[in-house]
Amino acid sequence: MKNLLYDALNLDPDDKLALHRFSRQAGVSPQKLDYYNRGNILPSGSDLKGICSAGDIPELKLKIKMGILDSSVRDLILQNADEIFPLIENTVKRDNESKSVPPKVLETELGSLYQGDCLELMPHLESESADLVFADPPFNLNKLYPSKIDDNLKAEQYLKWCEKWLAECVRILKYGGSLFLWNLPKWNSYLAEYLNRRLTFRHWISVNIKYSLPIRGRLYPSHYSLLYYCKGEKPNVFHPDRLPMDLCPHCRGDIKDYGGYKNKMNPEGINLTDVWSDIPPVRHKKYKKRNGSNELSVKLMDRIIEMASDRDDVIFDPFGGSGTTYAVAEIKKRKWIGVEVGPIEDIIRRFDNLDEDAQYLSKIRKQTNCLITSEDLKKRIENGWWTPESVKKEKIGK
Numbered sequence: 001m002k003n004l005l006y007d008a009l010n011l012d013p014d015d016k017l018a019l020h021r022f023s024r025q026a027g028v029s030p031q032k033l034d035y036y037n038r039g040n041i042l043p044s045g046s047d048l049k050g051i052c053s054a055g056d057i058p059e060l061k062l063k064i065k066m067g068i069l070d071s072s073v074r075d076l077i078l079q080n081a082d083e084i085f086p087l088i089e090n091t092v093k094r095d096n097e098s099k100s101v102p103p104k105v106l107e108t109e110l111g112s113l114y115q116g117d118c119l120e121l122m123p124h125l126e127s128e129s130a131d132l133v134f135a136d137p138p139f140n141l142n143k144l145y146p147s148k149i150d151d152n153l154k155a156e157q158y159l160k161w162c163e164k165w166l167a168e169c170v171r172i173l174k175y176g177g178s179l180f181l182w183n184l185p186k187w188n189s190y191l192a193e194y195l196n197r198r199l200t201f202r203h204w205i206s207v208n209i210k211y212s213l214p215i216r217g218r219l220y221p222s223h224y225s226l227l228y229y230c231k232g233e234k235p236n237v238f239h240p241d242r243l244p245m246d247l248c249p250h251c252r253g254d255i256k257d258y259g260g261y262k263n264k265m266n267p268e269g270i271n272l273t274d275v276w277s278d279i280p281p282v283r284h285k286k287y288k289k290r291n292g293s294n295e296l297s298v299k300l301m302d303r304i305i306e307m308a309s310d311r312d313d314v315i316f317d318p319f320g321g322s323g324t325t326y327a328v329a330e331i332k333k334r335k336w337i338g339v340e341v342g343p344i345e346d347i348i349r350r351f352d353n354l355d356e357d358a359q360y361l362s363k364i365r366k367q368t369n370c371l372i373t374s375e376d377l378k379k380r381i382e383n384g385w386w387t388p389e390s391v392k393k394e395k396i397g398k
């Protein structure tokens, strides 16, 4: 859907003369009109007044024609639902076409990987069958994927596509199950609105990773958004990891002054917050499971799976990529279902050598749920810094 503003005003985007005439009448520059139209942004203030008056259209009608259904419009639709429904009932498109299940290309003790479009697989998965859904879709950044999918859709098209597979993810999720959605903040701000009406919002987790080069006139994009929802009031499983305290990378000394609180600090580590700054991008060739970008860190998946699932739980991820979710699920003894529309050789190869991921995972686990890792503890003792043990002794001595 494009040109919704111009359509509402009966303006032809190619008729420059008419646009100029309208712009003069409304008192809004052609550049601004173009901005409102291209971004489907509701004008405000005097611009809104001028546009409604020049277009002889009430504000409510303009909003509906632009698809801007804020709560005041929604209230009106609700109040008039009985009258509106018969008007639209017969125009609803029904997607009844049943497609066959995509081929299964890998089966392990715990999981199954299918090759094909997730939208073709999902209708074949049972409702309320997954304990955890994790999705890392393409970000519509015009990237070249091995699957050659179109990663340069119009914003509306991209969001519509996301809503389609999210609807299926929500259906497949068990009551009490958790859903995580990894995307750019821009897209997740829209998708959160969709999910807020279907699931219970838990957190917007900001994962601090620089994901592109600095852009002139913009802040340096430095975090991904990880949306976390559950179905129902609270999640069936919630055991977030605790993290070690931040230390100086050189001497392993304190970065913050803990003063008299040292003995109150939990030896199991610091509470996990909704800002994660310790997730490395997968850049090093040694750890990359496929060429190019779009591969998530094992550490990220380990944290999510640990937090929101138990052994033998079922995890579903509709966007396989290099198979990070599936590999971590398999190592952590969760059942899993996966699908990838593009080549799946990287995933198969990864499963042929899961030891590599398992070793990395065991290293990560040693660095969680402790206040100071054993490696750092040694260095702190050498350098004369306090340790939970020394603080305890000091307290007893007093």
Ligand SMILES: C[S@@+](CC[C@H](N)C(=O)[O-])C[C@H]1O[C@@H](n2cnc3c(N)ncnc32)[C@H](O)[C@@H]1O
Residues within 6 Å of the ligand: 116, 117, 118, 119, 136, 137, 138, 139, 145, 146, 147, 149, 294, 295, 296, 297, 318, 319, 320, 321, 322, 323, 324, 325, 339, 340, 341, 342
């Ligand atoms: C961002 S990557 C996922 C990376 C993955 N999380 C990992 O860590 O390796 C997105 C993947 O989704 C795949 N994909 C895109 N559209 C798809 C669809 N409709 N069904 C299944 N997979 C799709 C792409 O080919 C790409 O490999």
